[in-house]
Amino acid sequence: MPPKPKNGDAARNAATSIESVLKEKRVFKPSKAFAATAHISSFAAYERLYKLAEKNPDKYWSDVAGKYHWFKKWKKVSLWKEPHAKWFLGGTTNVCYNALDVHLTSGRKNKAALIWEGEPGDERTMTYSQLHREVCKFSNVLKKRGIGKGDRVAIYMGMVPELAIAMLACARLGATHNIIFGGFSSQALVDRINDAKAKMVICADGAFRRGQKINLKSAVDAALKDTPSVENVIVYQRTGETVTMAEGRDHWWHDLMNLAGDHCDAEPLDAEHPLFILYTSGSTGKPKGILHTTGGYMVHAANSHRMVFDLKDDDIYWCTADIGWVTGHSYVVYGPLINGATVFMYEGAPNYPDWGRFWSMIQRHRITIFYTAPTAIRAFIRAGDEWVNKFDLSSLRLLGTVGEPINPEAWMWYYTAIGKKKCPVVDTWWQTETGGIMISPLPGATPLKPGTATRPLPGISVDVVHKDGTPCKANEGGFLVVKRPWPSMLRTIYGDDERYKKQYWSDIAGMYFTGDGARKDKDGYIWIMGRVDDVVNVAGHRLGTSEVESALVAHARVAEAAVVAKPDELKGSALVAFVTLKSGGANPTLELKEELRNHVAREIGPIAKPDEIRFTEALPKTRSGKIMRRLLRELAGGGEVKGDVTTLEDFGILEKLRQNDDD
Numbered sequence: 001m002p003p004k005p006k007n008g009d010a011a012r013n014a015a016t017s018i019e020s021v022l023k024e025k026r027v028f029k030p031s032k033a034f035a036a037t038a039h040i041s042s043f044a045a046y047e048r049l050y051k052l053a054e055k056n057p058d059k060y061w062s063d064v065a066g067k068y069h070w071f072k073k074w075k076k077v078s079l080w081k082e083p084h085a086k087w088f089l090g091g092t093t094n095v096c097y098n099a100l101d102v103h104l105t106s107g108r109k110n111k112a113a114l115i116w117e118g119e120p121g122d123e124r125t126m127t128y129s130q131l132h133r134e135v136c137k138f139s140n141v142l143k144k145r146g147i148g149k150g151d152r153v154a155i156y157m158g159m160v161p162e163l164a165i166a167m168l169a170c171a172r173l174g175a176t177h178n179i180i181f182g183g184f185s186s187q188a189l190v191d192r193i194n195d196a197k198a199k200m201v202i203c204a205d206g207a208f209r210r211g212q213k214i215n216l217k218s219a220v221d222a223a224l225k226d227t228p229s230v231e232n233v234i235v236y237q238r239t240g241e242t243v244t245m246a247e248g249r250d251h252w253w254h255d256l257m258n259l260a261g262d263h264c265d266a267e268p269l270d271a272e273h274p275l276f277i278l279y280t281s282g283s284t285g286k287p288k289g290i291l292h293t294t295g296g297y298m299v300h301a302a303n304s305h306r307m308v309f310d311l312k313d314d315d316i317y318w319c320t321a322d323i324g325w326v327t328g329h330s331y332v333v334y335g336p337l338i339n340g341a342t343v344f345m346y347e348g349a350p351n352y353p354d355w356g357r358f359w360s361m362i363q364r365h366r367i368t369i370f371y372t373a374p375t376a377i378r379a380f381i382r383a384g385d386e387w388v389n390k391f392d393l394s395s396l397r398l399l400g401t402v403g404e405p406i407n408p409e410a411w412m413w414y415y416t417a418i419g420k421k422k423c424p425v426v427d428t429w430w431q432t433e434t435g436g437i438m439i440s441p442l443p444g445a446t447p448l449k450p451g452t453a454t455r456p457l458p459g460i461s462v463d464v465v466h467k468d469g470t471p472c473k474a475n476e477g478g479f480l481v482v483k484r485p486w487p488s489m490l491r492t493i494y495g496d497d498e499r500y501k502k503q504y505w506s507d508i509a510g511m512y513f514t515g516d517g518a519r520k521d522k523d524g525y526i527w528i529m530g531r532v533d534d535v536v537n538v539a540g541h542r543l544g545t546s547e548v549e550s551a552l553v554a555h556a557r558v559a560e561a562a563v564v565a566k567p568d569e570l571k572g573s574a575l576v577a578f579v580t581l582k583s584g585g586a587n588p589t590l591e592l593k594e595e596l597r598n599h600v601a602r603e604i605g606p607i608a609k610p611d612e613i614r615f616t617e618a619l620p621k622t623r624s625g626k627i628m629r630r631l632l633r634e635l636a637g638g639g640e641v642k643g644d645v646t647t648l649e650d651f652g653i654l655e656k657l658r659q660n661d662d663d
């Protein structure tokens, strides 16, 4: 096994190595026309609001929370006992009630809540009233199968409306959902279901992806051999392929829904009641179950969505993220529905049947707000402008990005080719842990600079600091921290509070450490420089390199593995695995490389497949036995190995790795 990185190592190692090289001078001010109708319409107004919130954060958040429905008002706005925060103490509310029921009397009852397009081209629209009815029915289905407040429910589906219905039904009852991205393997399912001790799995028979049917139920079947906590499985029929149904355990969604009544009251839940667990990668092999609770998450997800996307009642809003990631939780489902938006949702791949698919949907559905990932933008650039230019994109008024740094040239393409220079681009920085957007322009207020998420939202206090917590000078690289708790902050790592403390609160005293390096320019704009720990963003998906290492060493032929990222034009980062084989076996071959790549796909999911495998006789290590990842990163990136190598145990190894490079 590779030695596990010690907590705090990441920050220490990176302390001297964050150097900022980006110099971007372009500035785009909000147009008068956009600002005229924006919720926050000048930079001065943003700064006023920001200062007000800094002066009295509890007052600010209390005013924001007052916009939503509470069964019982909170007694205290926040309580901070480092590293544990509570928000809206004593208050009771229900996120599902805020997402659906409130609209039945607000004039939005017959407004489209969801407009959905399947990959094969089928379409469905559901009004708020219809969605409410479906969610109530499914809540009754869950109740009948013994699900109630506090139970954990795992959900594993493609992007169909029923995924949103399932999560809203859980929220209605106070069951804690644990959504597992449909691209994860059955082993990943086992780990996540067991860690959460889920009582039920909701899945689909399959999903459509790039014209193929992906069988999801078979992955569930394989996983359920090792998940003793699961009592029932509910299967939504999407692709119609043959699946095995275990008598007594597995039930068809449509059979149960046919029998369900359509009245179900939303449960009044304590503001700190667990809403969901979402697993994400950290710097050790075991994924972390990020726990979010009810009141604070709801308040920030909804409020940030309204502010950042400057939402209007006639917008048609499309966030392309899969609901299996946090972006889908906060900005496909909860944020927009609480705001009464019309949400467009698409099931499939961006290039099916061709690279015009997204633009065709924007034209046909008259989408006004479009929120996607830089990795998708880079893929569209590569596919060519001809795909874009075939379509009328004039309905668009606002663009957004999330998930990774966007390089200024990709930003410029997005702004020009998609937004036709009339749509502001909101580059939104946040994390699974933050629950909602933390740093972002406000589109009617903030002058934009390509490549920066600009300034923190009101009520959010971030900074770039040295290891000792002192602020960095303008443009000096350092660590991105959040200095004060915010309502949608993760509450803990599910079942592992010690890891929560170590992971986020031990690197820099008194502050939440994000794991990102950044610099702040003289205008206070934050430029994210990427992760400084062993977490990488590959094609917008967050992966822990040590998870991939654990998967590799689980292969019978592998003795040791170290995985690092190298820059990739399309995916942002690509994974390179350095692998030493056990002695006595056959020679390393191309076939073995392929086998190892496929092995990782089976263990974690295709998103984690290393792009490159390099066999080596040994890995370069420090005298204390730590793998020298910095050296490997430099080798992987094709660069000369620079810097200090005096702690290397065996200089010869480096020479061999370099030679393999030349082969």
Ligand code: PRX
Binding pocket: 280, 326, 327, 401, 402, 403, 404, 405, 406, 427, 428, 429, 430, 431, 432, 433, 453, 514, 515, 516, 528, 530, 531, 537, 541, 542
């Ligand atoms: O490194 C930052 C990067 O994505 C990480 C969080 O990943 P995840 O929890 O999967 O959430 C992604 C969607 C919210 C961050 O630590 N990241 C996210 N947004 C940006 C970003 N890097 C630069 N610019 C962004 N806008």
